[in-house]
Structure formats: C-alpha cells, structure tokens
Amino acid sequence: MEALADTIIPSDPQAPGGKDAGCAVFIDRQLAGPYGRQEGLYQRPPFLSGAKNQGYQSDIGPAETYRAGLAAINSVCRERYGGRAFADLSTDERILFLKVLEAGEVKLQGVDGKSFLEQMVKDVQMGFFADPIYGGNRDMAGWKMIGYPGARYNYLDWVNRHNERFPLPPVGITGNAEWTRW
Amino acid sequence: MVKKLPRKDVVVVGFGWTGAIMANELTDEGLDVIAIERGPWRDAPTDFPPTYMQDELRYRVRHELFLRPDQLTFTFRNTMSQTALPIRSWGAFMPPNGVGGGGVHWNGEMWRFLPSDFVLKTHLTERYGESFLPSDMTIQDWGVTYDDLEPHYDRFEYLCGTSGTAGNLGGGIQEGGNPFEGPRSRPYPTPAQQQPFSHTLFGKAARELGYKPFPQPSGNLSQAYTNPLGMRLGPCTYCGFCEWFGCSNYSKASPQTTILPYLIRKSNFSLRDNSEVIRINLDRAGRHATGVTFVDSSGDEWEQPADLVILSAYALFNVQLLLHSKIGQPYDPVTNTGVVGRNYTHQTVSTVNGFFDNKKFNFNPFIGSGSIGMCIDEFNGDNFDHGPLGFVGGGYVGQVQTGARPIESTLVPPGTPRWGVDWKKAVKDNYLSTVKPGAGVHGSFYAYRDIYLDLDPTYKDRFGRPLMRITMDLKENEIKQNKFLTDKFAEIIKTMGAEKLAVQYRTGPYDITAYQTTHLNGGAVMGTDPKTSVLNRYLQSWDVPNLFVMGASAFPQNAGYNPTLTVGALAYWSAAAIRTQYLKSPGRLLDV
Numbered sequence: 149m150e151a152l153a154d155t156i157i158p159s160d161p162q163a164p165g166g167k168d169a170g171c172a173v174f175i176d177r178q179l180a181g182p183y184g185r186q187e188g189l190y191q192r193p194p195f196l197s198g199a200k201n202q203g204y205q206s207d208i209g210p211a212e213t214y215r216a217g218l219a220a221i222n223s224v225c226r227e228r229y230g231g232r233a234f235a236d237l238s239t240d241e242r243i244l245f246l247k248v249l250e251a252g253e254v255k256l257q258g259v260d261g262k263s264f265l266e267q268m269v270k271d272v273q274m275g276f277f278a279d280p281i282y283g284g285n286r287d288m289a290g291w292k293m294i295g296y297p298g299a300r301y302n303y304l305d306w307v308n309r310h311n312e313r314f315p316l317p318p319v320g321i322t323g324n325a326e327w328t329r330w
Numbered sequence: 331m332v333k334k335l336p337r338k339d340v341v342v343v344g345f346g347w348t349g350a351i352m353a354n355e356l357t358d359e360g361l362d363v364i365a366i367e368r369g370p371w372r373d374a375p376t377d378f379p380p381t382y383m384q385d386e387l388r389y390r391v392r393h394e395l396f397l398r399p400d401q402l403t404f405t406f407r408n409t410m411s412q413t414a415l416p417i418r419s420w421g422a423f424m425p426p427n428g429v430g431g432g433g434v435h436w437n438g439e440m441w442r443f444l445p446s447d448f449v450l451k452t453h454l455t456e457r458y459g460e461s462f463l464p465s466d467m468t469i470q471d472w473g474v475t476y477d478d479l480e481p482h483y484d485r486f487e488y489l490c491g492t493s494g495t496a497g498n499l500g501g502g503i504q505e506g507g508n509p510f511e512g513p514r515s516r517p518y519p520t521p522a523q524q525q526p527f528s529h530t531l532f533g534k535a536a537r538e539l540g541y542k543p544f545p546q547p548s549g550n551l552s553q554a555y556t557n558p559l560g561m562r563l564g565p566c567t568y569c570g571f572c573e574w575f576g577c578s579n580y581s582k583a584s585p586q587t588t589i590l591p592y593l594i595r596k597s598n599f600s601l602r603d604n605s606e607v608i609r610i611n612l613d614r615a616g617r618h619a620t621g622v623t624f625v626d627s628s629g630d631e632w633e634q635p636a637d638l639v640i641l642s643a644y645a646l647f648n649v650q651l652l653l654h655s656k657i658g659q660p661y662d663p664v665t666n667t668g669v670v671g672r673n674y675t676h677q678t679v680s681t682v683n684g685f686f687d688n689k690k691f692n693f694n695p696f697i698g699s700g701s702i703g704m705c706i707d708e709f710n711g712d713n714f715d716h717g718p719l720g721f722v723g724g725g726y727v728g729q730v731q732t733g734a735r736p737i738e739s740t741l742v743p744p745g746t747p748r749w750g751v752d753w754k755k756a757v758k759d760n761y762l763s764t765v766k767p768g769a770g771v772h773g774s775f776y777a778y779r780d781i782y783l784d785l786d787p788t789y790k791d792r793f794g795r796p797l798m799r800i801t802m803d804l805k806e807n808e809i810k811q812n813k814f815l816t817d818k819f820a821e822i823i824k825t826m827g828a829e830k831l832a833v834q835y836r837t838g839p840y841d842i843t844a845y846q847t848t849h850l851n852g853g854a855v856m857g858t859d860p861k862t863s864v865l866n867r868y869l870q871s872w873d874v875p876n877l878f879v880m881g882a883s884a885f886p887q888n889a890g891y892n893p894t895l896t897v898g899a900l901a902y903w904s905a906a907a908i909r910t911q912y913l914k915s916p917g918r919l920l921d922v
Contacts, residue, residue: 156749163758188398190418192789198415201841202406205415243750250748269749277736278387293754294761296696296736299384301579302567303697310527313762314694321382 149175149218151235155242156272163293164286166272174275174284175214184211210267217264220256221249280320288325291318332623334633338364341622341636343607343651344643346431347894348880348901350585351486352640354559354593355905359913362598364634366624368606368643369397369428374586378434378576380569386735390574393420395435397427401606404646405786406842408803410663416789416797421843423676423850424574425644429603432644432848433584433894437573437700437732438549440492441891442483442899444711445476445512450887453712454722463722464807466779468673469887473858473867476512479899482906484515486898487547490583491555491563494518494547508544510707523552523566523702528693528765528826532729533704535825546703546730547895549583559592570733572700582700605632608793610639610655612874618917619877625793637916638876638908642901645883649674649783649853650798658854658864658873663780663801669864671783673852674800675888678725678773678808680836681766682820684828685743688763691827695734695762703730706822709815710890711774721810725773725890727819731766739766743830765823769847771815773836774890778805783853804838812836849893851885856900868907868920869900875919878904 153166153175166172178184186209195205222233225245229237237245248254252262275284277291279299285291291298298318306314317324339361342349353363372378372395388394402425405414426432446453449471454463463469496517497507522545525533536543550566557563566581580587593599604627611620611633621635641648652658652670661672686693705728707713716722733739741764742756786799813835820833836846857863860872865884871877880901882893889896911920 157754158751160751160754163754183392186419188400190399190403190416192416194788196413196415198413199408199839201408201839201843202415203417203421203843204419246749273740273749274387274391274737277740278391279385282387291736293758294736294740296734296761301380301384301569301571303569303694304565304567306694307524307526307568307697309694310530311692312694313692314696321385 151242152268153272153275155239155246156269157276164289166276168286169276169289170284170286171272171275174278174282175271177283178271179211179214185209213259213264213267216258217256220258223257224254280325281322288318288320332631332633334635337621337635337637338362339636340364340638340640341366341634342640342642343622344368344431344641344647345429345585345601346426346642346644347433347585347898349431349640349642350589350593351898351901352642352880352905353599354589355902355909357593357596357599359909360598364636365599365601366605366607366622366634367429367601367603369603371603372429372434372576372586373590374576374578374580374584378578380578383575383578384569384571386737390735391737393424395426395428395574395576396420397425400792402647402791403797405789405797405799407799407801408839410780410801414786414799414801417842422841422846423848424845425646425848429601430585430590434576434586435574436894438582439701439892440487440490440494440547440549440895442511442514443476443889443891443896444510444713446712447889448472448475448479457712458717458722464805467807468777468779470673470857470862472886473856473863474900474903479896479903480512480515482899482902483895485902486895488519489557489559489588490549491519491551491557492547492549492583493520493523493552495522495545497544506544508707509542510710510713518547520552520555523548523550523699525702525704526568526694526697528695528731529702529704529729531826532822535822536704536706538825539822541706541708543704543706546701546705546728548699548701550581550699550701551583557588559589561588561592563587566699568697568699568702570696570698570735572698572732607651608654608795610641610651610657610877612655612657616656617874619874638878640878640880642880645850645853645881646783646798648879648881648883652854652864652879653785653798654795657871657877660784661782663782666779669855669860669862671853672862673777673855673886674781674783674802675775675777675851675885676802677847677849677888678775678804678812678836679769679846680771680812680816681768681834682770682816682823683741683767683832683834684765684823684826685760685830685832686763686765686828688759691763693762693765695731695739695764695766698731698733700732701730702732703728705730709818719810719814721807721814723774723776723807723811723890725771725815727771727815727822729765729767730770731768734761734766736761741766741832744832765826765828771812771819772890772892773808773811773815775808775888777852777887803840804836809837849882849888851882851888851893854879854883855886856884857886866920869904870912870920872919876917878908880904
C-alpha cells in the first residue's frame with residue numbers, strides 16, 4: 149500500500165509523497181473502522197446489478213475489496229515482472245502498471261481493476277488532505293503544500309484583505325504540527 | 331404490546347425547522363405540545379463545538395450528522411420500465427436526522443421565491459400559451475400567493491436575523507439588492523455579509539456584462555443580532571465549515587440558535603428523541619387522526635394520542651409516512667389519478683470552475699460562509715423572455731463558494747492526470763487561485779407526469795415496511811434550461827479573468843450518486859383542487875382535516891431558489907391559519 153501511495157502521490161523536494169505523509173496508515177485505519185465494514189449503509193438483499201447511476205450495489209465492503217485488490221495486483225505483477233511484487237518494481241514500472249490498470253487493460257482476480265484504482269486514488273488523496281488525527285497528512289504536509297491553514301475558525305480580520313497571502317501555518321484539531329505524535 | 335401514552339393537544343412529527351416553528355406557535359396558543367424526533371438530541375455548544383467541528387473527513391465525507399441508510403433509505407430508478415434499486419449510500423441528496431434536522435447542517439441561504447413562482451401555471455400560460463409547455467409537464471399554481479406569504483417570509487427572516495441587501499422595498503427598487511425580488515415590507519434585519527476576493531471579482535465582472543449583482547441573502551450573520559424570541563446570535567467568522575457542519579458560534583440560524591432555548595423552557599412543551607413515528611393513526615372512517623405510533627430506541631412501540639397532528643419531517647419522509655398510513659389516494663402515473671407521490675421534483679444545478687493565474691490571483695478560498703456569495707437573478711423564473719429559447723424555468727447564478735475544504739476543493743484543470751507527479755503539481759499550483767462556486771447555477775425543476783414517488787415492491791426497511799421508490803429523470807426542458815444558464819455563468823467566470831474553465835452541465839440521466847443539493851420537493855403538494863393536491867392552501871390534509879403537513883413536500887414544483895425560507899414562511903402561514911381559524915372549530919376543513 150505504501151508503494152501504491154507513493155506512486156499516486158510521489159515525493160518531491162518540496163513535499164513528501166503518499167508514503168511519508170502517512171496515507172497508507174490513514175487507509176489502514178479507515179478500513180479497520182466503519183468505512184471498511186460499510187457500517188450504517190443499507191445492506192439488505194437482494195443485491196442486483198443495475199445502472200451505474202443507481203449506485204454501488206454489493207455487500208462487499210472496502211476492507212474486503214482492498215484485501216482482494218492488493219493481492220490481485222501483486223499476483224499480476226509477479227506474473228508480468230518475473231516474480232516481483234508491486235513494491236519491488238522501479239518507479240517507472242509502477243507508474244506504467246497503474247496507467248494500464250487505469251485504462252482497464254489489466255484483469256484483476258475478484259475485483260474490477262479500474263474501479264479499484266479509482267478508489268485507491270481517492271482514498272490516498274483523502275489521506276493526504278484529511279486532518280492529521282486520522283494518520284495521514286503527517287506534519288500537515290498536504291496542507292502546507294497547498295497553503296491551506298487548517299482547522300482555524302476565525303477569518304474576520306481576513307475576509308476583506310483581498311489578494312494577500314494568509315501568513316499563518318496550518319493547525320489541526322489537536323493543535324499545530326509540532327504537537328502531534330506519530 | 332403497544333403502550334398508550336396520555337393524550338396531548340398536538341403531536342409534532344419530526345423536529346427540524348418546521349417542527350420547531352409549529353411547536354413554538356402552538357404552545358404560544360396554550361396548547362400542550364409533544365414533538366417526536368427520529369434522531370438524537372443535539373444542541374449547539376455540546377454537539378458542534380469549534381474545537382473539533384472543522385473535520386472534513388468526519389462530517390462531510392463520512393456524513394456524521396446525517397441519517398444512516400440502514401435506518402431508512404429509498405429505492406431509485408430513472409424510468410417506470412426500470413427496476414428500482416436501493417440507495418445504499420447517500421449521493422444526490424443528504425437526508426437529515428436528529429433535533430434541528432437539516433437546519434443544523436444547511437448553508438443558510440435565505441431566498442424568497444418570485445411572485446410569479448406561486449402562480450406558475452397561470453403566468454406561463456398567459457404569457458406563452460398552453461402549447462408552449464411540454465405535454466407531460468404537470469406544473470400548477472400553489473393556491474397561496476406571494477402577497478399572502480410576505481408577512482411570513484418577513485417573520486422567518488427576522489427570526490433568523492438574515493443578512494442581506496433589500497432589492498425591492500414596498501415596490502421601490504433599491505440599489506445593490508436584487509431588483510427582481512417581490513416587494514418586501516421592510517429591509518433585512520442585518521446588512522449583507524462581507525465578500526471575499528473572488529466574490530467581489532464576480533460582482534465586478536457581472537456589472538461589466540450589464541447585470542445587477544447582489545449579495546446572497548444569508549442565515550450566517552454579518553453582525554450580532556437579538557431575535558424576537560430574545561435569542562442572541564453572533565457575527566459569522568467566515569470559518570468555511572458551514573454546509574455539512576453545525577455552528578456553535580451561534581452565527582448560523584438553526585432551530586438550536588433561534589428557537590430551541592426559548593421553546594424548551596415552556597412547561598407545555600416536551601420532546602422525545604430517538605423515537606421514530608411509523609404511522610399516523612386514523613379513526614375507523616379514516617377521516618380523523620387519533621395520534622401517532624412510534625418506536626423507541628429499545629424497539630418498543632408506543633401510541634401517542636393527540637387531537638391535532640403536525641407532520642413536519644423532511645419532505646420525502648412526510649410522503650412516505652402518508653403512504654404508510656394510507657392517508658390520501660396514492661398517485662398512479664398510468665391513469666393519472668391519485669395525489670400522494672405526485673409532482674416530485676429536485677433542483678437543476680451545475681457549476682463552472684475557473685482556474686486563474688496563480689501569480690496574479692490569490693483567493694484564500696478557505697475563507698467563506700455557507701451562504702456568502704454574489705449572485706445575479708436576470709435568468710431566474712420568468713425574469714427573461716423564454717419565447718425564443720424553447721424552455722421554461724430558470725435560476726440564479728453566482729459565486730457562492732462556501733469555503734475550500736481540501737479533500738473536496740483540491741481541483742485541477744481539465745486534462746490533468748488524476749494522480750502522479752503532474753496531478754500533485756497541478757493541485758499545488760491551483761488551490762489558492764481556483765474559483766469553485768459549488769452549485770453556482772441553481773435552476774428550477776418543474777414537475778412531470780412520470781416523475782413521482784410510490785412504495786417499492788421489493789425492498790423493506792428495518793421494520794419490514796416497504797421503502798419508498800423514487801422514479802426520477804432529467805427532462806429536455808431542464809437540460810436546455812441548464813445549458814442556457816451554465817453558458818451565461820461561464821461567460822461571467824471568464825470575464826473575471828479565468829485562464830481555464832471546467833464547465834459541468836447537468837445532463838441526463840439523473841444520477842443518484844452525484845450530490846445535487848438536498849432540495850427535494852413535492853409528493854404531498856398544496857393546491858386548491860383535491861384531485862391534484864394532497865393539502866389545501868393552509869397545508870391541511872383534504873382527507874384528514876386534523877392533519878397538517880409542513881415542508882417542501884408541499885411545493886407543486888420547485889423554483890430556481892433554495893427552499894428553506896419558503897418552507898419556513900409556509901409553516902408560519904399554516905400556523906396563523908390554525909391559530910386564527912382552525913382552533914375555533916377543530917376538525918373542520920378550513921375555507922379556501
């Protein structure tokens with residue numbers, strides 16, 4: 149997952165990538181919680197397939213999808229790259245693999261490859277920008293990168309200051325980046 | 331076994347805006363009122379503190395304050411020939427739950443409808459002729475006029491402390507306000523909110539193009555305000571966490587900040603939370619409501635007898651409870667008979683995102699409030715000639731960006747890869763210099779013969795009752811309307827100086843997975859003919875005269891505005907009829 153997170157959000161000299169920002173930790177925690185189990189969602193049968201605009205219709209939740217999807221990605225990689233798992237591929241090989249997956253040109257065992265990639269992209273990016281209490285956006289890296297000042301609540305002095313850069317660093321729900329333990 | 335509780339004068343089903351208004355009005359009349367709410371108790375300081383409310387993942391993405399679909403949901407299909415499937419996770423709209431209802435997590439947009447909106451069928455037929463309307467369009471007049479509602483609009487605006495600039499004071503057009511609005515009896519209680527950079531830029535561009543922009547009327551207050559009940563609200567701090575979130579800064583008008591602390595102290599008011607009303611009970615003849623039956627959090631059933639029943643849940647749940655209680659004839663689109671479930675509508679919204687040069691523009695887009703915005707109304711309702719255009723209806727368009735919470739608001743220009751090095755760079759380059767107006771195009775949604783609500787034949791809720799089925803699609807009239815409005819909107823964003831535009835028209839088929847506002851309407855509409863309405867012009871049931879049904883379910887079709895102010899005004903209008911007429915001779919149908 150960390151290799152995937154780093155491919156979806158690569159590190160650069162200005163900002164860390166998905167791995168160092170904790171996006172895999174974020175996803176792991178989310179999948180272990182209500183989101184992973186589809187808790188609170190309508191789960192009564194029958195589960196019929198319908199049109200895409202009728203919404204997701206399955207009793208298989210995100211935790212199960214990730215388990216199957218990650219295993220399937222590694223299995224396809226091992227076949228194609230001489231026994232190497234996704235994490236063992238070079239950066240270019242990883243990018244190429246995800247592009248082919250995105251194009252719907254790789255069949256994964258048990259999950260739809262294209263939808264799974266979309267889900268991972270969404271979740272990794274969510275981890276990059278959610279409050280750091282959820283394990284991602286470590287050191288508020290995502291927020292610092294874009295200039296988002298975080299969980300502040302009073303801009304009364306700033307609403308009329310047009311076209312000026314807001315000067316304060318981000319804060320999260322539990323305070324500033326230095327106060328956060330990993 | 332069902333346990334029976336002592337009789338009350340009034341039972342209020344659902345405790346959001348309209349439940350709170352009705353409970354307050356009827357307790358003022360000396361009646362003993364109980365409200366029954368499906369969701370939990372919620373109060374501003376304990377449930378929405380600014381110490382942890384700014385959590386986009388919890389409240390926006392994971393829907394913390396909303397109803398859970400496993401408690402109750404709906405099924406959906408586009409057309410009558412399809413099989414409807416359950417909405418397993420919310421998308422197109424977000425049903426509220428709990429004390430305060432949608433009034434907790436709304437944006438606070440406080441629009442009045444146009445005078446012509448209330449006499450829509452008559453107005454359009456007179457101006458364009460009957461044959462101008464699509465043959466399957468089932469729009470109708472409301473049975474209530476703008477002039478009837480004006481004092482009640484005013485009352486709700488003053489309850490909330492609404493911030494805005496009047497455009498029409500007693501017929502005199504005012505500089506800086508909306509010149510198309512109906513005449514208002516007095517100015518807004520507080521001045522308009524301040525506008526961030528991109529909003530003022532929109533106003534400037536709109537003026538350059540010859541429009542008359544004005545600040546969106548706002549339930550997030552520009553300054554401190556004490557309402558007629560003595561409730562004190564504070565100035566909005568533009569934190570950018572409004573829609574989807576609660577406000578404990580007492581800056582956003584909600585039942586909690588404008589009514590509840592006053593109402594809860596009355597000895598003739600009581601409230602049960604975590605209790606879901608599953609049926610309105612009728613006498614043997616089916617002409618008189620005897621009260622309601624509800625289920626508490628232990629699964630026990632209780633009967634609450636009452637002389638007067640006020641149904642004030644969210645629009646869709648009102649219709650569902652009527653269907654489950656067998657009140658009114660269910661609508662059948664094939665024979666075009668029946669009324670319950672008829673004229674169901676939504677809102678036709680779209681947007682245009684503008685990407686600007688980040689060396690010249692820094693919008694600090696995280697500064698915002700739920701109903702901040704600069705809008706124009708030239709293309710709403712029938713404010714423009716539809717004759718050459720071949721459609722009816724319209725909407726306001728505006729820069730109504732309510733903040734830039736980073737999970738949802740890290741946009742990239744069209745053509746950018748969705749992940750990888752280029753995506754990351756584009757996010758970094760564009761976040762502070764992108765205009766993202768949300769539902770910047772906010773169009774009407776008119777009613778059609780085959781768009782309706784009924785009970786699903788297959789799927790059941792946790793009590794074994796059928797789910798309600800939504801049959802909903804976008805028709806050519808609304809698609810044309812949206813194309814016209816979106817193009818006009820894009821022109822303004824371009825004039826602001828955007829280098830790249832992402833134009834997102836609303837097209838068919840209607841998509842239940844994509845959020846399009848929670849403005850669902852109709853299904854239990856008001857009117858003057860029992861053959862085409864569930865309620866008379868006072869929101870009183872034609873079939874069961876001691877039942878009044880509040881909410882947007884009474885809208886015969888939807889106008890190009892946010893519905894809440896009209897929903898509140900209708901509640902005050904209905905309450906006034908109950909207080910001055912109905913209570914003198916309870917049970918009798920009010921004269922229409």
